[in-house]
Amino acid sequence: MRPILMKGHERPLTFLRYNRDGDLLFSCAKDHTPNVWFADNGDRLGTYRGHNGAVWTCDVSRDSSRLITASADQTVKLWDVQSGAELFTFRFDAPARSVEFSIGDGLAVITTDNFMENVPTVQVKRIADDPDDQSEESLLVIVGIRGRITRAVWGPLNKTIITAGEDATIRIWDTETGTCLRQSDPEQGHQKAISSLSKSADWSHFLTGSLDKSAKLWDTRTLTLIKTYVTERPVNAVDISPLLDHVVIGGGQDAMNVTMTDRRAGKFEAKFFHKILQEEIGGVKGHFGPINALAFNPDGRSFSSGGEDGYTAFEKRPKVLG
């Protein structure tokens, strides 16, 4: 089955997100404008203009009414999904990297990069129902992590926050006190910077991808390592199938080295592994740059990939592999 290629970004893709119903796909890229697409045919529905820098990540509320985006222009913006109107802007002293709504969409966790003299932070903001009541005040600020924090996501019942970053360490934080509860074992854990983190549909486990050419599956509560998937390339993006026992892993070499080799040398394919057996079961080619973003449709029957090449490939998988 041929993928549907969606060309809407002029710069490399950074992040992909489906809404809960699986009918909309939100894409972020290093150009300043996130897009929203129809998930079933790849038509572009609209854009969200207002950022002045690369947009790193986004999240959409459960009812698909709000979009939140984190950008290198040192802001996080809230948008009205339907109208594309900018509702609110959180300002920071450093580029915002990661953002995610909590269960119930009442909170958002945001990470900021180490920039100039600023240390990287994890911040929790309250998201008001009415944008007019929205405040910039942080409920919680976590500092003390060295190196950029690539992802921060909520744990079960919003009681914890899970962070992963360039120091190759995964940490679980208490959202009440801001203390670090658990930390990944340096022996078992990743050896190089963690590039991506993705939770399973029921939030029981999550998958991290790292430049050490592996992806690892962890228990969300205990942070025990469950599985490791080894590939030949640095991993930039990962996701877990909500339907089958599959995980998808994408990557390639560093963007700066890509032009030095031919397209196939980079092996820019999304690789499928069996989640339990840890065996590679297939691959989907299509990109001519490293894959930066991967997302499964919540129905588990299709997935999208976003590449350094600026394309979003959207693949239907009617055939059940394995």
Place this chain on the structure above:
Amino acid sequence: MALEIPMQGIDARARELGIDLSSVDLDSINLPAGEDFGIPSDDEDLLRDEDPMELEMGFANVVVVDNLPVVPPEKFDKLENVIRKIYSQIGVIKEGGLWMPINQETKKTYGYCFIEYNTPQEAELAREKTNGYKLDKSHIFAVNMFDDFDKYMKVPDEWMPAEIKPYTPGENLQKWLADEKARDQFVIRAGTVTEVYWNDARQKMPELVFQKQYWTDSFIQWSPLGTYLATVHRQGSQVWGGDDKFERLMRFAHPQVKLIDFSPGEKYLVTYSSHEPSNPRDTHRVVLNISDVRTGKVMRDFKGNADEFTPSGNISVSGVSWPIFRWGGGKDDKYFARLGKNVISVYETETFSLLDKKSLKIENVVDFCWSPTDPIIALFVPELGGGNQPARVSLVQIPGKEELRQKNLFSVSDCKMYWQNSGEYLAVQVDRYTKTKKSTYTGFELFRIKERDIPIEVFELDNKNDKIIAFAWEPKGHRFAVIHGDGPKPDISFYSMRTANNISRVSKLTTLKGKQANALFWSPGGRFIVFAGLKGFNGQLEFYNVDELETMATGEHFMATDIMWDPTGRYLASAVTSVHEMENGFQIWSFSGKQLYKVSKDHFYQFMWRPRPPSLLTPEKEDEIAKNLRKYSKKYEQEDQDAFNQLSEQERKRRKQLQEEWEGWVAKWKQLHEEERPYRIELRDGEASDDEEEYDTKEVEVEEVVHVQEEEVPFDLDQE
């Protein structure tokens, strides 16, 4: 070696440290016996001991010249000038470095002198070059290194019987050949680790035999029959052997050894090093040692300037074209030869000296190679005098040095020689200029060595303007394959040295058009061949059966740089070595092109199958086995099946276990998830649905009419 320190010194030191010497009883200090005070030093490596310590005494650059004329003072200056003249040709004599002592009583010289050079290398060279130099009839120089005198003085006057070490039986070095599963070994080097594996194709993975970090400083090499594995170090080379333990068998001291080479019968090891000259204008000095592998004894050493060992002036990066010495006469290791200026020097291993005490004089010879089985040298002399004297290829028999066959060739630009591995045929690939001299075309001269008078056949491709990309003889066979053509998709042709009626003529078997290949790899047993598109061709592989003239399979090992058949021709390894940054590792294929397994290794440097000695069976016996193959193969088929069943059983169990573990884990989690459910609903302001409940897996059968066509079927009553 007692070090004497004056007592005052000790007193002073003691005062400094605030020790009252009178309270110390020096006799109460018991130093352990022995020079090293009983502290073993880890430097006591045999190699290091043998390492000539440069500048150890400060006299390493001094030579002593003996047997000079004894002269009165009036002739002193004259003699000194003569000596200076001789010795400054070899190197720079230090200022005041020439000293000829004079007997105070007779006022005459003693008949010897000392010469000091700037470097030990120059001194060494001077000793080599002038020892035995005839000044006149009664004065033949005896030159020695100053440091050597000590050594010779120490020789005891009385003969002592050598200590005989008790015999300890060594490991059976051929045990690996008796592997129960008849597997082959290979060695890989990745990062700093060197590992030896069994290729266990049945289990579809390699089985580790031996592993060692920092085993070698630069590379590793199997000996040609697989008995030894050689490692290369700063101080020399070492060989290891055995089945699974790889104990050190021998060390070969050779400082800064760069290259090594075994003789075909692995009796001898050639080691090579090249050294920076002290004067940058000079060429590198090279040292070659030929050692007996089993005793470790250096049988012959060669020293000299790099250009003496690189004829025709093509000095490559490493300094020489390796191997310098090429071994001839098959596996008996009887002869070795090297190319010199206008000569080929053939040595024999009985005495390690030149055969008949002189080299083979051949004007302008540029290349030669030995028959792999017989003591026959094929050599090539290019055109001379602008075409007046034709180029020629000739076959020379050793030790008789008689020319067996010769062929003159005209307008030759280049020439390559390929021996078939059982020495039956020699193909000479000749690139000739066209009449305009602007381009070249290629033809072959095929020699049938084993036939009477060695007939030569001229052979050209259908399109003789095609560029030849690769040529390869079928091992043990009579066929050869050629890749020819231009552009990214050349053709591959197969030829046989025999025709159907057994007339000795070359006949074409087939041509395969447009193959993405640039290298040919015949199976060691013949019959099968792999064409590979290496490097720029991205690693395309095609497995071809030449008996049936059909492709068995195609495969791809992306970016593959090396292809190696195992010695039995059952398996093929393809590897991406660290010339590429990515994709490093190797894959194992069956002879028929089925990919069996692959292993990824970062910084992958070397893959080498362990060679096997030739079969001990006679050709008749081999034929008999081939005839009754079915009988023999039954046993192995059964074993294969058992292994396969066992494997799939194991695999099934493993999978089941993994699945169960996972399910247990998920179940536990589900329970927690359920317990948390009310809290989640609360967080969502009473919205009840949880994600996972929305998706029920249902199997739905859908019938779809793909295509409907009406067709008239003639109804005929006559029809049955």
